[in-house]
Amino acid sequence: MNANALIHPTAVIDPGARLGEGVSVGAFTLVGPDVEIGDRCQIGPHCSFAGPTRIGRDNRFIGHCAIGGEPQDKKFAGERTELVIGDRNVFREFVTLNRGTGNGGGVTRIGDDNWMLAYTHVAHDCIVGNHCIFSNNTTLAGHVTVGDWVIISGFAGAHQFCRIGAHAFLGMGALANGDVTPFTMVGGNSIGRPRGINSEGLKRRGFSPERIAAIKRAYRTLFVAGLPLAEAREQLAQQALDSEDVRLLLDFIGSGERPLLR
Structure with missing residues (x-):
């Protein structure tokens, strides 16, 4: 652990964890073994980090986040899988990010400069690009791929193995049970349907x-x-x-x- 890290006295940091320069860890947070947290990350209270997890620089975990937990997959048998997070992401309250599965690629990956708002869930083996915004209660099932600059509104999400193309927009409550083409807006209650292009975002x-x-x-x-x-x-x-x-x-x-x- 880096000597310059700012650790609240009630936080528990495993000796096998690695914290970079200027990392701050809030009260009652648990950082387990085989977790790497990059420089200047800010971690709020009541978070948990399980490994293997690799986190880049300048990320913010506001509070009550569960990062790197086991995949919610009955086929998971304890094999070594990872969660990899890039730089400058913001994770709000109660965000959950799961590691990958052995038969699904082994890695859940989050890119750079994303905002994941409260209660967002990213399941095992998902791949998320850069500059995305996931609003409150966004839910991605396993193996979902999300391109760059995607916006997902509150209470929306995607079925397992779906892809959401770059610059797409999912409206509030829209659930994608198929691939969403790039630049496309999806709206509608429950199962979403294409409603035009995301011209304002473009x-x-x-x-x-x-x-x-x-x-x-x-x-x-x-x-x-x-x-x-x-x-x-x-x-x-x-x-x-x-x-x-x-x-x-x-x-x-x-x-x-x-x-x-x-």
Whole structure:
């Protein structure tokens, strides 16, 4: 343990844990063996960290977080699996992040610059990109993949093995039981359905009107024109010749284990 770490006297730090420079640990927090916490991380009260877990720099765990617990999978037999967290993430109250499973890749991975608000749950073997916002009670089942810049609203989530493409937006209470294409907004109570593109989010991230227009055209081809999926893909292939964003969408289609949410 680093001598410069600021540890509350009621916290319990296992000798096998490694804490970086300037780490602070709040009251009644438990850090177990085989946990690495990077420089300048701030850990609030009543958190628990189980290993193997690797955490990068400048992360904040506000309080009552359960990080690196065993996967909630009956097939898990105690094999060595990991949770890997990047840099500059914020985890609010009661966030739970589970380690991977041996037959699911072995790693749950969180990228950089994400916000996970209260009661968010990320299950085993999930892969989360960068710059995502998960609102209160977001729930990801096992093996879910989330691209960069995704926003998930309160009480929304995804079925196991689903993928949520970059820049997608899930509205409040929307549950994805299929793959959500990049740039797409999903709304509706219970099982969500595509409701257009995330144009406001794209504008905020500096997408030009021309790029947004190309994405809208691709969305209409895929979701509005009533085309069979094979025919829609043929048209998207032509549109992708002039748009890297459409190419991203086209490459996403058909490359996962779940059907497309359409």
